[in-house]
Ligand code: SF4
């Protein structure tokens with residue numbers, strides 16, 4: 301039961317979250333980040349770091365964003381790992 305990145309992350313990518321993750325399980329998509337469900341250890345360190353409250357425990361993802369559970373699982377293995385904070389998307 302991993303944590304999941306949801307809609308508010310789209311076009312944000314502030315990436316405050318990635319630096320606190322002890323297992324480096326954030327992956328960078330074109331428009332948002334994803335958490336690899338097989339790697340996340342549910343430490344919750346990333347949750348308070350996200351300024352837009354985009355990260356939820358899988359069990360607590362709001363109903364309208366449930367599809368992000370599958371999206372994180374699908375996309376994370378396709379993307380590059382991200383471990384350092386970077387500039388947010390300029391055009392967001
Ligand atoms: S801090 Fe939140 S919105 Fe920003 S990249 Fe991380 S999950 Fe996405």
Ligand code: SF4
Nearest residue numbers: 321340341343344346
């Ligand atoms: S809950 Fe912990 S292990 Fe999972 S993504 Fe957040 S910081 Fe990483």
